Amino acid sequence: MMLDSETTKTYTRPISKAWWLRDRGHFNRRYFMFLLRELTSVFVALYVVIFTYEIFLLTKGPDAHAAFQESLRSGPFIVFFVIALLFALYHSWTWLGLTTKMQAAGRGLVKIGTKTLPPIFIALGSYGAWIVATCVIAYLFLTL
């Protein structure tokens, strides 16, 4: 039998519109967490926009700045920042864990001679860098 591109078609499994909630009748946690992970970027972007707006208000004088700082104390903003912080932490956790995962998957990103460095060292490096960056920013913010 001859098979050529005109007589054969690649089978593509039908995917439901809400595949991240229900896939073939079941909730798939991996799909859902994938979507949450992608969603972290929306909160990161929203925070960046708010921060940029805060800096912009400095050009409008002390009163405009103080008024906005006051509104940041309101419930909706606090709730937003709590949610944004949780998403930002999830982004950091997943993003900084990537290189460790690749190392563990045997891709051997980092080698010493012919030996692959145990993934735990990659984890210590990336999460360690996060802790150091966090401490440095907090220190500068509190003391500069």
Place this chain on the structure above:
Amino acid sequence: MNYKEHKSEPFWWGMFSQGGVIAALLIPIHIFLCGLAVPLGLIDPELLSYERITALLQNPLVKLYLCVLLIFPLYHAAHRIRFTLAEIGLHSLAKVLPVLCYGGALAGTAVVLYILWVLL
């Protein structure tokens, strides 16, 4: 997912990656300090007073830092939003989404640079 690879594609992936690292390392502590710790009164509100922040912004290193903090994550978000919107059903917009998302990030870059280096 099918999309014709534009020659700028590696650049956007690179910016996505840079932004991802910068957001991962720096954004959580900023949200905590400026979004929660000061408004909730956990630390001295004077830390975000007009006088202190404008004084800090006199330092070009602080401006440079804020440029990095505010610009790169925009590209990270643009890239993720572009692909995720297509994957949750907006396949038909696959050609427009890159323009909208990366265009938004480019516009954001211009706004941040303008505020930090022209207005301030």
